[in-house]
Structure formats: structure tokens, C-alpha cells
Amino acid sequence: MTAIDVSAIDQDRPTISLAEPSDYLALLKPRVMSLVVLTAVTGFLAAPGHVHPVLAVVSLFAIALGAGGSGALNMWYDADIDRVMKRTAQRPVPAGRVSPGSALAFGLSLSIFSVLLLGLAANWFAASFLAFTIAFYAVFYTMGLKRRTVQNIVIGGAAGAFPPMVAWSAVTGNVSLESFVLFLIIFLWTPPHFWALAMFKMKDYGAAGIPMLPNVAGERSTRRHIFAYSLFLAPVGVLPFVLGFAGPVYGAISLLLGANFVRLAYRVLGMPDNDAAMIPAKKLFGFSIVYLFAIFALLLADIVLARGFGLHGF
Structure with a gap:
């Protein structure tokens, strides 16, 4: 009786995908x-x-x-x-x-x-x-x-x-200029958002060999960069009101959101070196998500109300 090479059969068998729609x-x-x-x-x-x-x-x-x-x-x-x-x-x-x-x-x-x-x-x-x-x-x-x-x-x-x-x-x-302002808000938001994350995920990025700013330049330099970007981001977030394609309510709320972003970034700037808890960085990361969604949700609501009710913003 001829022996059957089971391993050869297994190699020829189609691989069953484990993927589900959610994947x-x-x-x-x-x-x-x-x-x-x-x-x-x-x-x-x-x-x-x-x-x-x-x-x-x-x-x-x-x-x-x-x-x-x-x-x-x-x-x-x-x-x-x-x-x-x-x-x-x-x-x-x-x-x-x-x-x-x-x-x-x-x-x-x-x-x-x-x-x-x-x-x-x-x-x-x-x-x-x-x-x-x-x-x-x-x-x-x-x-x-x-x-x-x-x-x-x-x-x-x-x-x-x-x-x-x-x-x-x-x-x-x-x-146009207006569309560039929308680009600029996201562009200036991204570095402090991800650098805050990178500060308490340094080991992960180090293991992966990704040259994130905290791993390469150190925490102190990263904190300064985060604060500098927040100083640029806060006034840019108000530009839709300044340029006239958002109303005063958007202007006031975006100003408050930007001020809080700067406040949290300033707390990150003042963190001690090798702060294991990274609480200020985690708080800034969490708020940064809220900030961007709030800015665009407010602007979207402003535009919808202005078009729907003939208002010049809200």
C-alpha cells in the first residue's frame, strides 16, 4: 500500500480566510x-x-x-x-x-x-x-x-x-483661501495631537523603529514643538469667522477651544523630564480629538443655519 504524503495534501489545500466583514x-x-x-x-x-x-x-x-x-x-x-x-x-x-x-x-x-x-x-x-x-x-x-x-x-x-x-x-x-484655511486647521492640529500620543507611546514607536520626535529629539524638544504648534493653531481656528464665512458664535467658541488647547499645551510644556505618568500629554491628546471635531461640527452647523434660515452665521 502506497503511503500518502499528508503534508503535500495540506500544502495543496486552499487557505481558509479568517477575515470577517468587520476586518x-x-x-x-x-x-x-x-x-x-x-x-x-x-x-x-x-x-x-x-x-x-x-x-x-x-x-x-x-x-x-x-x-x-x-x-x-x-x-x-x-x-x-x-x-x-x-x-x-x-x-x-x-x-x-x-x-x-x-x-x-x-x-x-x-x-x-x-x-x-x-x-x-x-x-x-x-x-x-x-x-x-x-x-x-x-x-x-x-x-x-x-x-x-x-x-x-x-x-x-x-x-x-x-x-x-x-x-x-x-x-x-x-x-480658494477659505478651503486653504480648512486645510490649515487640520495641518496645524495634527503634529501636537500625534506628538502628545507619541510621548506616552515612546516604547511602542521605539520598538517599531519609527523616528517619532520624542524618540529622536527627546521629550523636552517635543514639548516645545507641541506648544509652538498650539500657538499657531489657536488663531487659525478662528480664521473662518475673521474671513467672514462663519458667524460670531463660531468665532467665540473657537476662540475658547483654542485657548484651552494652548492652556493644555502649556501644561505639557511644564512637565518634568521623564514624567512617567504623562497625565498632561494624555489630557492634551484627549482634548485635541474633541477640539477638531468641535471646530468642524460648529462650522458645519453655522453653514447649515446660514443657508437654511438666511442668517449670516450664528
């Missing part, structure tokens, strides 16, 4: 996508002009898909470093629930489809801008500079700040 949803980075949707909707409604409601929804859906596609490409490429970081080890690719090839195919498919969809629903300038945004995040930042420069978060922040400009261009076919 593919996780590849889209839904928390990041929710921010992209909020900022894109704000940019879309702030832009002058009128778009058919169906085309508006399709355009915003395309921008959200583009963000999700770039997130999937980021998770595909960063699976090796995600695997050694506690914060990211359970993501679908490093945890083995989604294969790298599936994540890559998923990310590329969504990215290409989103660009084509936006071009057909809105215009090809906006579609090109979306394609540039995806490439900037997935290639220039993730594959090119994230692991090579201490300014990685500053560069990555630019990619995350483009969605309101893309949405604006979907309405107008171009960009």
Missing part, C-alpha cells in the same frame, strides 16, 4: 474616515455654488472611499511595524485575519474606484486632487518618509488635511 471595515480606519467625512462635508457645503443632492452624496461617498482606500494601503505596508506595537498589533493584517495581498488589492481597488467615481460625479480636477491625496498619504508619506524623518507627522498631517479642499474643488472645480 475589512477596520482596514478603512473608520475613526479616521469619520473625521474625513466631517471635514469633507464642511468643505463641500462651505463652497459657493450648487450641486444636485444625488451628485453631492456620491461625491462625498467617493472622498470617503478614497480615505478608506489609502487607509487600507497604509495598513498593508505598515503590517510589519504594526505587529510590534501594542496599539496596532490587533489590526487585521498583522493579526493574520486579512492577508497582505488581500489588503493591497482592497486598498488599490477602493482608491481607483473612488477617483473615477469622483471624476464622473463632480469634475476631474477634484478627482485628480483626490488621486494626489491618496498617493501623497500611501506612497510619499507611508512608504517614503514615515520611517525616514522625524518630521513624518508634519508630512502625514498634510495628507489628512486635504479632504475639505478636495470637497471644495468638487463643487467649484478649483480651490
Whole structure:
């Protein structure tokens, strides 16, 4: 009787995927996508002009898909470093629930489809801008500079700040000072937000070999950078009111939010060296999330009320 080579049979047997729909949803980075949707909707409604409601929804859906596609490409490429970081080890690719090839195919498919969809629903300038945004995040930042420069978060922040400009261009076919202000708010917010996180996740980033500012320049330099960016962010957050596309209530609340951001950043600046508790950094990180969502939610409410009730802001 001929012996059966069980190992050969096992090798030929198709691999059963462990992925569930929730794993593919996780590849889209839904928390990041929710921010992209909020900022894109704000940019879309702030832009002058009128778009058919169906085309508006399709355009915003395309921008959200583009963000999700770039997130999937980021998770595909960063699976090796995600695997050694506690914060990211359970993501679908490093945890083995989604294969790298599936994540890559998923990310590329969504990215290409989103660009084509936006071009057909809105215009090809906006579609090109979306394609540039995806490439900037997935290639220039993730594959090119994230692991090579201490300014990685500053560069990555630019990619995350483009969605309101893309949405604006979907309405107008171009960009403007107002859309750049929306970009600037997110761009200036990103470094203090992530550097605060990096201060109490230094071991994780060190193990992954990512040159985050606290690991390379030290905590003292990071604290100074956080405070400096907060000083720029606070007045920029009020610019929509100053430039006239938001009302006085937005202006007052954004001023208070910015002042609190600076206050918390000042507490981080005054932290003692090697502070194991990192309480000020954790508080700033938590508030920074509230700050950005509040700024864009207020601005969105201002725009909706102004258009719906004929008010000049609220």
C-alpha cells in the first residue's frame, strides 16, 4: 500500500480566510474616515455654488472611499511595524485575519474606484486632487518618509488635511483661501495631537523603529514643538469667522477651544523630564480629538443655519 504524503495534501489545500466583514471595515480606519467625512462635508457645503443632492452624496461617498482606500494601503505596508506595537498589533493584517495581498488589492481597488467615481460625479480636477491625496498619504508619506524623518507627522498631517479642499474643488472645480484655511486647521492640529500620543507611546514607536520626535529629539524638544504648534493653531481656528464665512458664535467658541488647547499645551510644556505618568500629554491628546471635531461640527452647523434660515452665521 502506497503511503500518502499528508503534508503535500495540506500544502495543496486552499487557505481558509479568517477575515470577517468587520476586518475589512477596520482596514478603512473608520475613526479616521469619520473625521474625513466631517471635514469633507464642511468643505463641500462651505463652497459657493450648487450641486444636485444625488451628485453631492456620491461625491462625498467617493472622498470617503478614497480615505478608506489609502487607509487600507497604509495598513498593508505598515503590517510589519504594526505587529510590534501594542496599539496596532490587533489590526487585521498583522493579526493574520486579512492577508497582505488581500489588503493591497482592497486598498488599490477602493482608491481607483473612488477617483473615477469622483471624476464622473463632480469634475476631474477634484478627482485628480483626490488621486494626489491618496498617493501623497500611501506612497510619499507611508512608504517614503514615515520611517525616514522625524518630521513624518508634519508630512502625514498634510495628507489628512486635504479632504475639505478636495470637497471644495468638487463643487467649484478649483480651490480658494477659505478651503486653504480648512486645510490649515487640520495641518496645524495634527503634529501636537500625534506628538502628545507619541510621548506616552515612546516604547511602542521605539520598538517599531519609527523616528517619532520624542524618540529622536527627546521629550523636552517635543514639548516645545507641541506648544509652538498650539500657538499657531489657536488663531487659525478662528480664521473662518475673521474671513467672514462663519458667524460670531463660531468665532467665540473657537476662540475658547483654542485657548484651552494652548492652556493644555502649556501644561505639557511644564512637565518634568521623564514624567512617567504623562497625565498632561494624555489630557492634551484627549482634548485635541474633541477640539477638531468641535471646530468642524460648529462650522458645519453655522453653514447649515446660514443657508437654511438666511442668517449670516450664528
